[in-house]
Amino acid sequence: MMSEAVLTNIKTRRVVREMSDEPVERAQIEAILEAARWAPSGGNLRPNRYIVIEDAETRRLIRLVSPGMFQRAPVLILICTNWAVCAEHGLSASDRALLIDVGTAAQTMMLAAHALGLASGPVTSYSKEAVKIILNLPASYSPEMFICIGHKAETVGAGMRPWKKITWRDLTHWERFGK
Amino acid sequence: MSANWVLKEDEAVELLALLITSARIQMDEPVEYGPLRLLTATERLSGLMLERSSDKTRDFLQENIERIPEMHMIMSDVAAYTAGLDERCRAVAACLLRHSALAEGE
C-alpha cells in the first residue's frame, strides 16, 4: 500500500504568522535548503539562489520594509532569481518559468520545514528595492520571495478566515470546455 | 492639546518605512490589502505611542487599536470588517473631541 505520509504532510501544512524566539538548528536549515535543490526547475537551469538570514538586526531591518511579514521568524530564507544564469541561457526576464521555479522551491521548502516539525510562511509583500539595499544584493540577484522559518508560537490567533470555503473540485475542470 | 513627543526619531523613521513600502507594494496587490496595510501602520503607531500618551489617549488606544489584529481575521466578511472600521472611526472622533477645545466644559 502507498504511504500516506507525503499527502498528510501536504494537507496539514499551514502558513504560520506567529512564531516563538526558539532558534532553528543549523542542520534543519541545511535540510530545508537541500530539499529546495530537489525541487523541479524549468530546463533544469536552476536560476534560484537562496540567502539565509539569521542575524537579528538584519532581520529587523527587513521586517521594517516588509509590511506583509507578520512573523518574527528566527530564520529568513530569501529566494532570489539570478539573472546571470538566465542571461547565460538566453532566458528573458518575462519568462514565467522563472517565477514557477520560485514557487516549486518555496513549496518544497515549506513542506520540508513541516516534515521537520518547523513552522513556515511565505512573504512577497515587501519592497524589493529596499531589500536589495539592506542585503547589499549583487545587481544580478532579484529578491523574489521570503520563506520565514521558525517554531509556532504557543498561543496563536485564529488566523485569516478564507474568502470562501474551497474544495479541489471548485478548482478543477475535466476535459474540453463547451461540452 | 498636548506638546508631548510620543515618538523617538528612530521609531518615526520605522513607521515611515512601513508607510512608504506599503504604498509601493499596494501597486501590485489586491485592493482589499490597502486597509490591512493602513491598519498595520495604525497598530504600529499605537504600540509606539502607548507608553508616552496621556490617559485620555491611552484609553482610546487600549480599547480600540490594540484589538485591531482581531479585524485581520475577518477581512473576508466585508460587512463585519466595515462595521469594525466604523466603530473605530467613531472612537477616534470621540478621542479627537476629548483633545479639542470644542468639547471643553461638556
Ligand SMILES: Cc1cc2nc3c(=O)[nH]c(=O)nc-3n(C[C@H](O)[C@H](O)[C@H](O)COP(=O)(O)O)c2cc1C
Ligand atoms: C505567491 C504567494 C505570496 C504570499 N505572500 C504572503 C505575504 O506576503 N504575507 C503573508 O502573510 N502570507 C503570504 N502568502 C501566504 C498565503 O496568504 C497563504 O498561503 C494562504 O492564505 C493560504 O493559507 P495556507 O497556506 O495556510 O493554507 C503568500 C502565498 C503565496 C503563494
